[in-house]
Every structure is written in C-alpha cells, then in structure tokens.
Amino acid sequence: MNVKVIKIGENLLAENDKIAGANAELLRHNGIASFNVMGTPGAGKTALLESLIPELNRKFPCAVIEGDIAGTFDSERLKKLGIPIVQINTAGACHLEAFMLQKGLEHLSLGGLKILFVENVGNLVCPAEFTLGIMKNIIVSSVTEGDDKPAKYPLMYKISHLCVLNKTDLLDLSTFSPEKFNAYAKEINPALEIIPVSAKTGENIDKIVTWITNAVRVV
Amino acid sequence: MNVKVIKIGENLLAENDKIAGANAELLRHNGIASFNVMGTPGAGKTALLESLIPELNRKFPCAVIEGDIAGTFDSERLKKLGIPIVQINTAGACHLEAFMLQKGLEHLSLGGLKILFVENVGNLVCPAEFTLGIMKNIIVSSVTEGDDKPAKYPLMYKISHLCVLNKTDLLDLSTFSPEKFNAYAKEINPALEIIPVSAKTGENIDKIVTWITNAVRVV
Numbered sequence: 001m002n003v004k005v006i007k008i009g010e011n012l013l014a015e016n017d018k019i020a021g022a023n024a025e026l027l028r029h030n031g032i033a034s035f036n037v038m039g040t041p042g043a044g045k046t047a048l049l050e051s052l053i054p055e056l057n058r059k060f061p062c063a064v065i066e067g068d069i070a071g072t073f074d075s076e077r078l079k080k081l082g083i084p085i086v087q088i089n090t091a092g093a094c095h096l097e098a099f100m101l102q103k104g105l106e107h108l109s110l111g112g113l114k115i116l117f118v119e120n121v122g123n124l125v126c127p128a129e130f131t132l133g134i135m136k137n138i139i140v141s142s143v144t145e146g147d148d149k150p151a152k153y154p155l156m157y158k159i160s161h162l163c164v165l166n167k168t169d170l171l172d173l174s175t176f177s178p179e180k181f182n183a184y185a186k187e188i189n190p191a192l193e194i195i196p197v198s199a200k201t202g203e204n205i206d207k208i209v210t211w212i213t214n215a216v217r218v219v
Numbered sequence: 220m221n222v223k224v225i226k227i228g229e230n231l232l233a234e235n236d237k238i239a240g241a242n243a244e245l246l247r248h249n250g251i252a253s254f255n256v257m258g259t260p261g262a263g264k265t266a267l268l269e270s271l272i273p274e275l276n277r278k279f280p281c282a283v284i285e286g287d288i289a290g291t292f293d294s295e296r297l298k299k300l301g302i303p304i305v306q307i308n309t310a311g312a313c314h315l316e317a318f319m320l321q322k323g324l325e326h327l328s329l330g331g332l333k334i335l336f337v338e339n340v341g342n343l344v345c346p347a348e349f350t351l352g353i354m355k356n357i358i359v360s361s362v363t364e365g366d367d368k369p370a371k372y373p374l375m376y377k378i379s380h381l382c383v384l385n386k387t388d389l390l391d392l393s394t395f396s397p398e399k400f401n402a403y404a405k406e407i408n409p410a411l412e413i414i415p416v417s418a419k420t421g422e423n424i425d426k427i428v429t430w431i432t433n434a435v436r437v438v
Binding site: 073092122144148152169170173 | 289340361365367371
C-alpha cells in the first residue's frame with residue numbers, strides 16, 4: 001500500500017513562524033495595520049466586519065482576507081462594502097497558516113492600504129496555535145456561547161489583544177454572566193481588553209472603531 | 220537544537236481507525252448504544268445532555284465521556300444527574316481520538332450500561348475527521364450560529380446521522396432561515412434527520428428521546 005507520510009512537529013511550527021515573520025515585515029513596510037479576527041463559527045466575525053468597515057474605510061482604506069474551509073459565503077456578504085477581498089479556501093484545514101496568508105497578500109495591492117482584516121476559520125482552538133504575522137489578535141465571542149468559554153479554550157484568550165463580546169442584544173434572554181466571563185478571561189490574560197457589543201443593533205461598535213483607530217495610528 | 224519529529228499521515232488515521240474498530244466491538248459486545256455529540260463551542264451540547272439524560276436514564280442506564288481541552292466545567296454540570304461520568308482532557312488537542320475514548324472506556328463499568336454519550340471538544344471541523352467507534356454521530360447546531368453553517372463546514376454534516384437544531388426559542392429574534400439551513404444540510408447529506416429543539420424550554424426534546432430510544436432498540 002502507498003503510504004503518504006508527512007513529517008510535522010517543531011520544525012513545521014518554526015517554518016510557519018519564519019513565513020509569519022516575512023508577512024509581518026511586508027505589512028510593516030507598507031504601513032498596514034493588521035487584525036486577525038478569530039472566533040467560533042457563528043460568533044459574528046463577518047457581522048462585526050460589516051459594521052466596522054464602512055466607518056473605518058472612510059479614513060483608512062481597508063481590505064479583507066477571508067479564510068474558510070469551503071465556499072465564499074463571507075466574501076459574498078462583504079462584497080457590497082466595495083473594498084478588496086481575497087478568499088482563501090483551506091480545503092479542510094481548520095485554521096489559516098502563515099503560508100496561506102502569504103499567498104493571500106500576493107493578490108492584494110498593498111500600496112495605499114491602511115487596514116487589513118484577516119477573518120480566520122471559525123474555530124476556538126487551532127487558529128490560536130498558528131501565528132500569521134498579524135499585528136493584533138481579536139477574539140469575537142458571543143453571549144449565546146455561554147460565559148465559560150475563556151476557561152474552556154484558554155489559549156485563544158491568552159494570545160488575544162481584544163475580546164469583542166458580541167450579541168449583547170440577547171443578554172436579557174440568556175443566563176450569561178458578564179462578570180463570570182470577564183473574571184475567567186482576565187485570569188488567563190489580565191491585559192485583555194473586553195468590549196461588549198451588538199453587531200446587530202450597533203451598540204458599542206464606535207468603541208471598536210476607536211480601538212482599531214488607535215492601533216492604526218501607532219503603525 | 221533538539222527537534223521532535225512526529226510522523227503523521229494515512230498511517231495515523233489507519234491506527235485511529237483500528238482502535239475505533241476495537242471500541243465499536245467492545246461497545247457492541249456489551250450491548251451499549253453510543254452517541255458522539257459534536258458541535259461548535261456553546262451550541263448547547265451539555266444543555267442537550269442535561270435535558271435528555273433524566274428522561275432516558277429511567278429505562279436505559281446512561282454514562283457520559285466528556286472531552287474538553289482543559290477543565291471539568293461540563294462534567295461538573297452533569298454530576299447532578301447521578302450517572303457515571305469520565306472527563307478526558309485533551310491537553311490542547313481540538314478533538315477526541317479513538318485512543319482517548321479507549322482510555323475513557325477503561326474507567327467505566329460497562330456491564331449494565333445501555334447508553335454512552337461522548338461529548339466531543341467544541342469544534343465544527345476536526346472531530347468529524349476522527350472516527351471513535353461510536354454508533355451514531357449527532358451534530359448540535361444552534362439558531363444563533365446562522366443558517367449557512369452546513370455549507371461552510373460540510374464534513375460535519377455529511378458524517379452525522381442526526382442534526383439537533385438548538386435554541387429555537389431565539390428564532391423570532393434572529394434572521395436564521397430554517398428553510399435555508401435544511402436545504403444546505405440536505406444538499407450535503409440527504410439522509411440527515413434534522414430536529415429543531417430548545418434545550419432551554421424543552422420544546423421537541425421528546426422527539427430526540429424517541430430518536431435515541433429507537434437507536435437503542437436496534438443494538
């Protein structure tokens with residue numbers, strides 16, 4: 001029988017980190033602030049981008065690289081924003097890797113861009129394990145997922161700079177405790193900023209716009 | 220530098236399948252019907268078990284093997300049901316594998332058990348790739364995740380026997396289209412049974428009890 005053997009291990013992660021370093025350098029060289037948007041399927045990553053980009057794009061030209069296992073659902077949704085979008089299909093892989101982002105960047109005109117959003121594959125686990133060379137990690141959580149998620153999926157909350165807690169419009173209908181969620185998240189990552197929002201009603205979206213604007217200004 | 224190299228590939232999946240076969244045989248030998256409960260973090264897998272087990276356990280003694288990356292949150296929730304529970308911590312791995320279930324089964328008294336629920340790690344991707352030797356795959360989806368998930372995460376819906384569509388109590392507050400969801404799911408897997416429920420209000424939980432009871436009767 002023909003057995004395909006793929007060697008992985010530390011050398012694979014080292015290779016990923018090397019490409020991630022090159023991605024970071026390329027983005028820095030072009031003065032682009034970049035954000036790796038992660039979260040479980042249905043947390044509202046695309047909805048958040050739909051709310052943020054019209055605000056941000058007026059001052060800071062935006063682009064999006066969309067990571068999905070299959071299909072172009074999220075790119076189709078974002079098309080109407082009139083910004084450059086590149087779709088990466090991972091063909092089964094549950095996360096983006098640095099070489100995938102590298103390929104994505106080849107399809108964007110970087111000159112003139114100010115903000116790059118990368119929407120990772122919907123998954124609370126593996127995307128946290130692969131650095132891409134992106135400046136800031138944003139974890140999108142949602143009220144309907146329950147308040148114990150930071151404790152159950154600690155790495156994601158540890159590596160994130162901002163936690164967008166989405167779907168606050170459903171807070172009254174759920175048993176979600178913002179105090180518990182904050183305590184779990186801060187225990188793992190005391191520096192994590194947590195901003196509750198509703199991408200649906202627009203509540204606090206201005207605060208995310210401010211957070212991103214501040215990050216853009218230091219690039 | 221010390222480089223650890225782990226060889227994976229088809230031989231790894233073949234080894235997993237071999238152990239899965241042994242798990243299946245062990246469960247069959249003991250007359251135990253088994254259910255692999257999968258879904259994204261926060262879909263309501265534990266809440267579903269909390270609703271189902273008190274009903275089922277009266278006739279069919281139940282046990283649960285809980286898979287989590289870290290912690291014992293879900294086992295703590297299920298403790299009050301008074302059934303045997305084994306917690307597996309995957310230490311970072313985003314899915315259960317057959318050898319983990321094998322270890323879990325060693326900690327259960329199988330004689331007299333009729334139903335085994337395995338609650339997999341919250342993830343719509345990787346758990347679908349590793350067979351465990353479990354009789355039926357149940358995907359727990361939820362209204363708040365959006366109606367496009369079967370199209371975006373096709374393998375999970377392809378390998379499942381039952382789709383429990385949870386959180387129907389939030390249907391009126393969302394843009395979720397049950398027709399779209401069903402169409403996407405059926406396109407991938409025409410044999411997939413889809414039952415909308417609310418683990419919160421108890422709506423249609425009796426239908427899941429019936430579905431599981433029918434599966435138990437053919438073991």
